Amino acid sequence: MARIINLPKNGEMIAWKWMRYSGLLLIPLAWGHVLIQDVLVGVDNIDLNYVSMRWAFVGWRMYDFLLLVLALAHGINGLRQVVLDFVSKKKNIRLVNQTLVVYWLVLVLLGIAALMGGVRKP
């Protein structure tokens, strides 16, 4: 039987909840994406035309946007948790957090820019 205790409502508590709720949402999103692109369509059939055809539908762009935002924030917070298991000094913990926020921002902005800009035919 589990012991129920009251936990402080701080950033780490939000991160803990974030991992569980975003993880549950990512199961249909990521599995659907992998099933369609890797198993059913296959990498041999993916090219610029395929991407522009897919992104012609706003629904698929929204799907990819949700997947991008949830997966990156879930994954980089997961990396943060793993790294912080090996870091104990307060100063270093802050450094890890700041570095990973920058890493996350760069990648999520790169992804959003591509999603909004769409495919440019060479």
Added chain:
Amino acid sequence: MSVRAMTNLITYRGGVGQLSFVLHRLTGLGILLFLVIHVVDTSTVFFFPSLYADAIAIYRSVPFMIGEIFLVFSVIYHGVNGARIAIFDLYLLKNWEIKTQRNSVKWTLVISTLLWLPAAFIMGRNVFEKLGI
């Protein structure tokens, strides 16, 4: 980082609980590594569209296609095991017992493998086709 923390990854408590913990972390880190590469390669469709074909060519190589089969296992296992953790933590906290946990870990491995096999079969067939076997 301490050497002790590294060796604890192998020697701490052991059993199915630690196995699922280690697998969850390894699959998670593996997926993140691919995700970062994948965000960058997909962003070329807007920034450097002429490079997209080169990026995809890497994924079409046999080593990457084999890696993709493991990637799919990682995504399936991380999802099933993550659902197990989230459901116990958020909705079934009262059912948290060592025995239930150990059982659920075994079920996680069984369900993940069963979901992975058909996908691995289809993707493996593509690899053989590419090799001309």
